[in-house]
Amino acid sequence: MLTxxxxxxxxxxxxxxxxxxxxxxxxxxxWRICLDAFRLAATDSxxxxxxxxxAAEIQNLLLDARLARNLRTIVDSTNVMPHVRAGLLARARYWQRPTAAILFDVPLATVEIQNGSRDRMxxxxxxxxxxxxMPTREQLLAEGFGTVYSASELVSAETV
Structure with missing residues (x-):
């Protein structure tokens, strides 16, 4: 786990x-805000x-509520589109909160296998x-994320 x-x-x-x-x-x-959970709540799927x-409106409402209270928040959605990340960063800036991103730099072949084994493919x-x-680490930093971690580095650090 990251601190x-x-x-x-x-x-x-x-x-x-x-x-x-x-x-x-x-x-x-x-800590977790997940678009899938909000889609499920709205539609049973x-x-x-x-x-x-x-789901995005609910996410933004909860994100603002947590940031206003200085609470740690993990936004669990794809966040691969720049305009989505820009909206998240704007909210964090408004509340003057630190930001981090975790880039899941998983090879496509691995993602396809893992997706194929899910209940909801x-x-x-x-x-x-x-x-x-998928953006690069450099892109995420240039967009304004204060810290960027790569999932591959986090996993390799756990196995040491």
Whole structure:
């Protein structure tokens, strides 16, 4: 587990099936904000993408509530699109909170295998498209994330 300073907004960045939710499950449930959970609450299906706008509104409301209280928050969604990350960073800046990102730099072949073993598989073309949108560490830093970790480095550090 990473030690995140109080009030940190930590965005997980990676395609479906890369291990974001497994990673976030290591942290207290109250820290985690997950779009899948909000889609499930709205439609009885985590996979119902028509609920994403509502899920994003709930995410933003909870993110603001937690940041206003200086609470650590892990944003568990793909966050591969620049405009989505920009919105998260804007909220953290508004509340003057530290930011971090964890880049799930998992090879596409591994992501495809992991996605295939999930109860809720995401269509392969979507996984490939989102994997292709992955930013680099340098991009995330340039966007304004204060700290960027790569999942591969975190995993290798755990096995030492």
């Amino acid at each position: 995140l300073p109080a009030g940190t907004m930590c965005a997980l960045v990676g395609p479906p099936g890369c291990g974001k939710s497994t990673f976030s499950a290591r942290y207290p449930a109250s 985590e996979a119902d993408q028509t609920a994403t706008p509502v 995401v269509p392969l073309h979507v996984v490939r498209e989102l994997h292709g949108l």
